[in-house]
Amino acid sequence: MNKPLKQHLIDPEICIRCYTCEMTCPVQAIEHDDNNVVVDASKCNFCMDCIPVCPTGSIDEWRVVEEPYSLDDQYSWTELPEQADIASADTSIEAMDDAMAALLAEAHAGAGGKAKPPATASKPTVNMYNLGKPAEATVQGNYRLTDEGGEADVRHIILDFGSLPFPVLEGQSIGIIPPGTDAEGKPHLPRLYSVSSPRDGERPGFNNVSLTVKREDKGLCSNYVCDLGKGDRVRVTGPFGATFLMPGDPDARLLMICTGTGSAPMRAFTMRRQRTVGGKSGGMTMFFGARTPESLPYFGPLKKVPDALLKKHLVYSRQPGQPKEYVQDRMVAEQEAVAELLGDPNTYIYICGLRGMEEGVEKTLTNIAESIGQQWTALRDTMRDEGRYHVETY
Numbered sequence: 001m002n003k004p005l006k007q008h009l010i011d012p013e014i015c016i017r018c019y020t021c022e023m024t025c026p027v028q029a030i031e032h033d034d035n036n037v038v039v040d041a042s043k044c045n046f047c048m049d050c051i052p053v054c055p056t057g058s059i060d061e062w063r064v065v066e067e068p069y070s071l072d073d074q075y076s077w078t079e080l081p082e083q084a085d086i087a088s089a090d091t092s093i094e095a096m097d098d099a100m101a102a103l104l105a106e107a108h109a110g111a112g113g114k115a116k117p118p119a120t121a122s123k124p125t126v127n128m129y130n131l132g133k134p135a136e137a138t139v140q141g142n143y144r145l146t147d148e149g150g151e152a153d154v155r156h157i158i159l160d161f162g163s164l165p166f167p168v169l170e171g172q173s174i175g176i177i178p179p180g181t182d183a184e185g186k187p188h189l190p191r192l193y194s195v196s197s198p199r200d201g202e203r204p205g206f207n208n209v210s211l212t213v214k215r216e217d218k219g220l221c222s223n224y225v226c227d228l229g230k231g232d233r234v235r236v237t238g239p240f241g242a243t244f245l246m247p248g249d250p251d252a253r254l255l256m257i258c259t260g261t262g263s264a265p266m267r268a269f270t271m272r273r274q275r276t277v278g279g280k281s282g283g284m285t286m287f288f289g290a291r292t293p294e295s296l297p298y299f300g301p302l303k304k305v306p307d308a309l310l311k312k313h314l315v316y317s318r319q320p321g322q323p324k325e326y327v328q329d330r331m332v333a334e335q336e337a338v339a340e341l342l343g344d345p346n347t348y349i350y351i352c353g354l355r356g357m358e359e360g361v362e363k364t365l366t367n368i369a370e371s372i373g374q375q376w377t378a379l380r381d382t383m384r385d386e387g388r389y390h391v392e393t394y
Helices: 020-024 071-076 091-107 220-226 260-277 299-304 327-333 335-342 357-371 376-385
Strands: 005-009 030-032 037-039 061-065 135-144 154-160 173-176 191-194 208-214 233-240 253-259 284-290 310-316 347-353 389-393
Touching: 005 037, 020 030, 037 071, 154 220, 173 208, 173 220, 191 208, 191 220, 191 260, 208 220, 208 260, 253 260, 253 327, 253 335, 253 357, 260 284, 260 347, 260 389, 284 327, 299 310, 310 327, 327 335, 327 357, 335 357, 347 357, 347 376, 357 376, 357 389, 376 389
Parallel strands: 253 284, 253 347, 284 310, 347 389
Antiparallel strands: 005 061, 030 037, 135 154, 135 233, 154 208, 173 191, 173 233
């Protein structure tokens, strides 16, 4: 009988098919088909390079097995198998667990870690459309959100799925497949974009979704999407994501920290609350950072959202004649309010935006938590285990 061994797996339910792990793996142990991203046990050397780059934590899955799951097994999964009882598991596995725990702790420093969905979140549909069988949507609109001639070209794109079912929840992402092939003649992989509309559509009762997309210099898919015109047809995969979801409890308090297009899921959360509880909820607080008001997506509409529903802190780092201010600086200025939220077991934290923002936010939350006698890492891990702490940075 083979000795038990530890096998690295990827959770297909949580994975958003961004393929970052595959591109990062130095030994080409990670691959994909139309459905899933999988790990070849014969190649994986447990280097952990893929762990910190995963935005969802789906990469952080392991099973002790007598014989490794094959690639065919993994490709067929819609969810991970349970850990089987391995009677002969011995101290070598325990030693491996200890070593991996240390490696994972180091790899997750500054990363989102493996999240769980809120207990009251709706059950998401995942991977309904894939690379082999994508959905087709029609562009209903393409609207510039930032000033013409400004440094940032951010677009609000509305996609209509017509009679084609495309159930999507706030906090989920969809993939856009750019046309053409890469340098090796292979079709381009989809690029992931967070949905910025609530589950009942950009327009209530219509089968459409909106995206918030920033044009990136030499960005293959961002330029394609930002140049789309009304009536254009787009190939779409997804939906993806099963953890970055909002709680169904209308009394849950949401602390949302975002920069740039990381505001997309926060917009979806806010619109969902507006449509379900009206303007009476005081349970949403947003810290939203941009360079200037002109480069902040949804600046105008956000200003119209009543403070009774959403407490807004709009923060700018490049205002002429003003000192630079980042989201963590405003959080320090609002320390008492943030501390009160951290002390409430009904608070849910969502962080979304550029990866560079994460370190500053973590340090600030550490200091604020300490001000109320809490160790932030312990509090954060408890919140994550309870489905109340969510990070998606890129």
